[in-house]
Amino acid sequence: MATECLNQLPFDTKQRQAFRRRLLAWYGKHSRELAWRRTRDPYRVWLSEIMLQQTTVAMATPYFDRFAAAFPTVQDLAAADESLILRMWEGLGYYRRARAMHAAARAIVAEYAGKFPQDVAALMQLPGVGRYTAGAIASFAFDHPAPIVEANTLRVFARLTGYRRDVTKGPGQRHLWAVAEELVPQNGAGRFNHALMELGALVCKPADPHCDRCPVFMHCQAFRLNLQQKIPVLAAKPKITPIRAAAVVVKRNGAFLLRQCPAEERWAGLWDFPRFDLREKASGQELNAQIIGNVRDQTGIVVQPGPIFKTLKHGVTRYRITLDCFTAKRVSGRLRSTADRPVRWTPVSELATLPLSVTGRKIANLVAGG
Numbered sequence: 001m002a003t004e005c006l007n008q009l010p011f012d013t014k015q016r017q018a019f020r021r022r023l024l025a026w027y028g029k030h031s032r033e034l035a036w037r038r039t040r041d042p043y044r045v046w047l048s049e050i051m052l053q054q055t056t057v058a059m060a061t062p063y064f065d066r067f068a069a070a071f072p073t074v075q076d077l078a079a080a081d082e083s084l085i086l087r088m089w090e091g092l093g094y095y096r097r098a099r100a101m102h103a104a105a106r107a108i109v110a111e112y113a114g115k116f117p118q119d120v121a122a123l124m125q126l127p128g129v130g131r132y133t134a135g136a137i138a139s140f141a142f143d144h145p146a147p148i149v150e151a152n153t154l155r156v157f158a159r160l161t162g163y164r165r166d167v168t169k170g171p172g173q174r175h176l177w178a179v180a181e182e183l184v185p186q187n188g189a190g191r192f193n194h195a196l197m198e199l200g201a202l203v204c205k206p207a208d209p210h211c212d213r214c215p216v217f218m219h220c221q222a223f224r225l226n227l228q229q230k231i232p233v234l235a236a237k238p239k240i241t242p243i244r245a246a247a248v249v250v251k252r253n254g255a256f257l258l259r260q261c262p263a264e265e266r267w268a269g270l271w272d273f274p275r276f277d278l279r280e281k282a283s284g285q286e287l288n289a290q291i292i293g294n295v296r297d298q299t300g301i302v303v304q305p306g307p308i309f310k311t312l313k314h315g316v317t318r319y320r321i322t323l324d325c326f327t328a329k330r331v332s333g334r335l336r337s338t339a340d341r342p343v344r345w346t347p348v349s350e351l352a353t354l355p356l357s358v359t360g361r362k363i364a365n366l367v368a369g370g
């Protein structure tokens with residue numbers, strides 16, 4: 001691929017106006033009916049944008065409906081128990097985002113009397129709110145002329161301007177934000193940003209853009225140079241690392257041994273069966289010793305390991321995890337539970353109310369009836 005890059009922004013005033021007109025006319029005919037587009041409530045805009053950063057529209061929609069019904073206002077979210085918030089978020093992943101939303105809701109109630117700040121700089125002071133989320137709230141809820149760059153608009157901007165360097169690096173990001181700033185109109189920014197995102201989602205798709213149906217193809221450098229398949233340039237994905245892990249189900253008098261993951265762990269705030277990484281080839285006595293040592297360290301309980309009753313395979317970021325699920329019997333020891341590392345015997349009836357990771361929920365469903 002040639003290394004030449006088009007660093008000049010290619011739109012003069014007339015072209016910008018023509019681009020906006022064509023895009024908005026297309027959006028008027030082709031936009032999808034999505035629940036969060038019917039509102040300008042900044043709380044619902046915020047919620048939908050956080051959810052859509054990590055999943056598809058199809059998966060986000062039922063989560064959005066349930067979450068907005070459980071916590072209809074930012075005050076309700078601020079006042080909610082974190083466990084309940086995580087239970088409602090369960091299955092979406094990126095749980096630290098839900099925890100950050102909780103912290104941000106509290107800040108909005110405490111510092112802004114429950115009213116969202118309207119400008120990007122103030123929004124970006126809130127926990128978990130980056131430039132994209134701030135731009136989305138400012139433009140969708142308040143119609144401020146705030147630019148946005150996210151997965152869909154990133155692709156559109158890179159192709160429109162024929163940008164042939166890595167868009168994830170600093171210069172690439174600066175280029176994309178500069179294009180976004182140049183294109184966003186002073187009036188009607190919310191609708192314009194929605195239209196750009198919709199163009200990326202429905203037409204300017206990652207693998208197979210539908211340039212033959214694109215309303216702005218005449219403005220597009222990638223189309224002119226036939227480089228749609230090579231743009232955007234993204235940093236190579238990190239290599240997948242395999243990991244072997246164990247989850248241990250200990251049952252006593254109809255209750256299961258669970259711990260709440262502490263702040264420094266991946267599933268902070270969620271409850272889980274004792275779980276830990278295993279040395280790749282451990283077996284026999286060495287494997288038993290690892291199980292006994294880790295369960296004791298995490299809970300205070302000494303166990304006698306039993307057999308594997310299920311193996312689950314799942315991916316987390318760049319890790320491919322093989323999770324062996326063991327049963328084990330309590331032999332001795334007492335719960336070692338502290339305020340920041342709670343451990344408890346949990347009756348079967350309470351499993352449904354606690355937030356668990358996806359694999360934790362699968363294990364709970366497997367053992368709850370046994």
Ligand code: SF4
Binds near residue numbers: 156
């Ligand atoms: Fe994307 Fe093709 Fe439209 Fe260019 S012409 S913006 S590559 S769909």
